Amino acid sequence: MKKIAALLLIIALLAWPFAVGEFYVNLVSQIFIAAIFAASLNLLVGYGGLPSLGHASFLGVAAYLSALISLRWGLDHSLSAPLALAGTTLMAGLFGLIALRATGLGFLMLTLALSQVLWGTANRWVALTEGDNGLRGLTRPQVFGLNLDDSTTFYFFALVVAAFSFWMIARLVASPFGAALQGTRDQARRMSTLGHNVWLIRWVAFVYAGFWGGVSGLLFVYYHKYIHPASLSLTNSAEAMLSVIAGGAGTLAGPAIGAAIILLLKNYVSAYVERWTMLLGFVFVAIVVFMPDGLVPGVKRLWARWSRR
Numbered sequence: 098m099k100k101i102a103a104l105l106l107i108i109a110l111l112a113w114p115f116a117v118g119e120f121y122v123n124l125v126s127q128i129f130i131a132a133i134f135a136a137s138l139n140l141l142v143g144y145g146g147l148p149s150l151g152h153a154s155f156l157g158v159a160a161y162l163s164a165l166i167s168l169r170w171g172l173d174h175s176l177s178a179p180l181a182l183a184g185t186t187l188m189a190g191l192f193g194l195i196a197l198r199a200t201g202l203g204f205l206m207l208t209l210a211l212s213q214v215l216w217g218t219a220n221r222w223v224a225l226t227e228g229d230n231g232l233r234g235l236t237r238p239q240v241f242g243l244n245l246d247d248s249t250t251f252y253f254f255a256l257v258v259a260a261f262s263f264w265m266i267a268r269l270v271a272s273p274f275g276a277a278l279q280g281t282r283d284q285a286r287r288m289s290t291l292g293h294n295v296w297l298i299r300w301v302a303f304v305y306a307g308f309w310g311g312v313s314g315l316l317f318v319y320y321h322k323y324i325h326p327a328s329l330s331l332t333n334s335a336e337a338m339l340s341v342i343a344g345g346a347g348t349l350a351g352p353a354i355g356a357a358i359i360l361l362l363k364n365y366v367s368a369y370v371e372r373w374t375m376l377l378g379f380v381f382v383a384i385v386v387f388m389p390d391g392l393v394p395g396v397k398r399l400w401a402r403w404s405r406r
Contacts, residue, residue, distance in 0.1 A: 189307025345391025
């Protein structure tokens, strides 16, 4: 059954650009970007038990670094992209050294504080970031000679990157390190007693999550060809957290489904419903009340109950 569902999903994703208009192609491209971002946060929240409200730091910094390297230094995307990812990963390592001095609410507040520092810097350092005007005049890269300015081409590019990102995240989760990470989430003291370095496991997971957050940031700036301090805001981090919780923390598909719900409400439903954020709140409350584990575990539980009947 799972193989059939996966095959149908692949066919639908491949056929999507040829069956719908450009608006819907771009909408799903944005969902791919948001899904990578949410999946990277899920490594911390779902598998590590480390709730973060500063994950937008990695998306925003990768986007800003890529934009600044291209605009200020005039380097090609083939150099700006790896440099931006390297810088974002290094920043994740430094932030991890600070944030992982605490756990639980303390960790959440430290990640929020660090993110707000970056957001304030992007707003106030006008000479570098153009402040509230944002950085404009950006371009999309040429990948193997393909023009990513075409919406369909960018769609398939984002699809490939998203598929690779989820595969790499799934490999980590299924590895012995992934099992150790989940062990630190459930029984940190017992893991420490067994000889595991709990802090180091969490730090590596934090850096790995930061790297994939940076990947989503590159796609984000390529898609919009513009970057603004809002990419570093608390709102951006909160939307990713909502995606993880709504879809199902600790599941691979959950963050993608949660991201799709939020993007659909923000970009499609908002055209018909003025107070779409209120509708988002009602949807989120309904999920928490009726499926407290999230949509993916909730649907699995309902499917198992229906199958037994």
